[in-house]
Amino acid sequence: MTRFKDLSQPGQYACEERVDAVGPKGTIKGVRVLGPVRSSTQFEISVSDAFKLGVQPVIRNSGDIKDTPGIKLVGPKGEVEVPEGVIVAARHIHMHTSDAEEFGVKDNDVVRIKVGGPRGLTFDQVLVRVSDKFNLEMHVDIEEGNACGVKNGDLVELIK
Amino acid sequence: MTRFKDLSQPGQYACEERVDAVGPKGTIKGVRVLGPVRSSTQFEISVSDAFKLGVQPVIRNSGDIKDTPGIKLVGPKGEVEVPEGVIVAARHIHMHTSDAEEFGVKDNDVVRIKVGGPRGLTFDQVLVRVSDKFNLEMHVDIEEGNACGVKNGDLVELIK
Numbered sequence: 001m002t003r004f005k006d007l008s009q010p011g012q013y014a015c016e017e018r019v020d021a022v023g024p025k026g027t028i029k030g031v032r033v034l035g036p037v038r039s040s041t042q043f044e045i046s047v048s049d050a051f052k053l054g055v056q057p058v059i060r061n062s063g064d065i066k067d068t069p070g071i072k073l074v075g076p077k078g079e080v081e082v083p084e085g086v087i088v089a090a091r092h093i094h095m096h097t098s099d100a101e102e103f104g105v106k107d108n109d110v111v112r113i114k115v116g117g118p119r120g121l122t123f124d125q126v127l128v129r130v131s132d133k134f135n136l137e138m139h140v141d142i143e144e145g146n147a148c149g150v151k152n153g154d155l156v157e158l159i160k
Numbered sequence: 161m162t163r164f165k166d167l168s169q170p171g172q173y174a175c176e177e178r179v180d181a182v183g184p185k186g187t188i189k190g191v192r193v194l195g196p197v198r199s200s201t202q203f204e205i206s207v208s209d210a211f212k213l214g215v216q217p218v219i220r221n222s223g224d225i226k227d228t229p230g231i232k233l234v235g236p237k238g239e240v241e242v243p244e245g246v247i248v249a250a251r252h253i254h255m256h257t258s259d260a261e262e263f264g265v266k267d268n269d270v271v272r273i274k275v276g277g278p279r280g281l282t283f284d285q286v287l288v289r290v291s292d293k294f295n296l297e298m299h300v301d302i303e304e305g306n307a308c309g310v311k312n313g314d315l316v317e318l319i320k
Contacts, residue, residue: 047306048208059278059309090278118219118250120284140307146207147300147307149219 001035009094010133011036021045022072022079025054038063043071043086046141050088060087061127091144092127093158094134103158106130112159113138119149122159161195169254170293171196181205182232182239185214198223202245203231206301210248220247221287251304252287253318254294263318266290272319273298279309282319 002016015033021043028049042065050057055069069086072079093111100106107130113123126138138156150156162176175193181203188209202225210217215229229246232239253271260266267290273283286298298316310316 047309048302057306118285122282122284124280124282125278142208143303144307146217147304149207 001033001037003035004032007034008135008137010135017075020074021053022074023053023055026052028053040065041073041082041085043073043082044089044141045086046143047088048143050086053086055086057088058086059090061090061092062087089139089141090127091123091125091138091140092129093136093138095128095130095136096134097130097132099136100128100130103160105158105160114157114159115148115150115154116157117149119147121148123148161193161197163195164192167194168295168297170295177235180234181213182234183213183215186212188213200225200245201233201242202247203233203242204247204249204301206303207248208303210246213246215246217248218246219250221250221252222247249299249301250287251283251285251298251300252289253296253298255288255290255296256294257290257292259296260288260290263320265318265320274317274319275308275310275314276317277309279307281308283308 003013004016005014007013013035015035017033018030019033021028021031042062045053047057053071055071058068060068065085065087068084070081070083071086072081095103105111105128107128109128111126111128113126115121115123123144163173164176165174167173173195175195177193178190179193181188181191202222205213207217213231215231218228220228225245225247228244230241230243231246232241255263265271265288267288269288271286271288273286275281283304
């Protein structure tokens, strides 16, 4: 895998490499591979992507891929049937240990996040992940982001 | 316009007719026309649709289309430049007058709606529309629906 661009979490990067994902009902082309290499392949999609591909949308935390749908991935040098690992990633917050201390939360806590504005809402069920290797950042998928009108870098409010 | 299927709100229907919407950056094909005829053309999209078409996503209540983006609509017999009317519809609840009495709300009130489950959240800024011609129903767009994992017919909780 060839590093294309660093992501906001330390050590994580987007790759030059892209693949096409082929499901029973449709294909999503040019999906960028993220690194570094994990122990298992994981393919993160939105609920809309799931309908387009024709797979069940299964909400899971990253890494929790047992009994999730599989997918065929097609690259420039061949293709592979991934038997499981297609998930709709559950929303979560990455926090450095010092952030967690400041907010008074710990790894695996579930908190609420309030977003203001004309599409304001409060997300329940937001998982907190704490590590010395994390930067403070909430991750939602594109549909969750559009549903509340946030953009990358916007500030939101944590409610315990 | 040729009636294809009644919608859940009395008198509203989906038509056989479809058009392609052509924006500066992309096209959405086969968009179904809804009836009956309004005084002005309104084209309701999601935030993702706005990016695909290349128009600004503007959150508005239905009918409030002044200074919103326009769009080119292409049908089987020609095309038309609609000068304005492209909106991301603000979420809202249709209520019959008797429902409004039961909930203790009135037309144009703004309430909150709580959705449970693994993608649970509480929508703020939900507009209440009351009429003797409405059936009780909350309308969200596909991204708002997917963000909280609801399907058509699911029950949600109104919070005043």
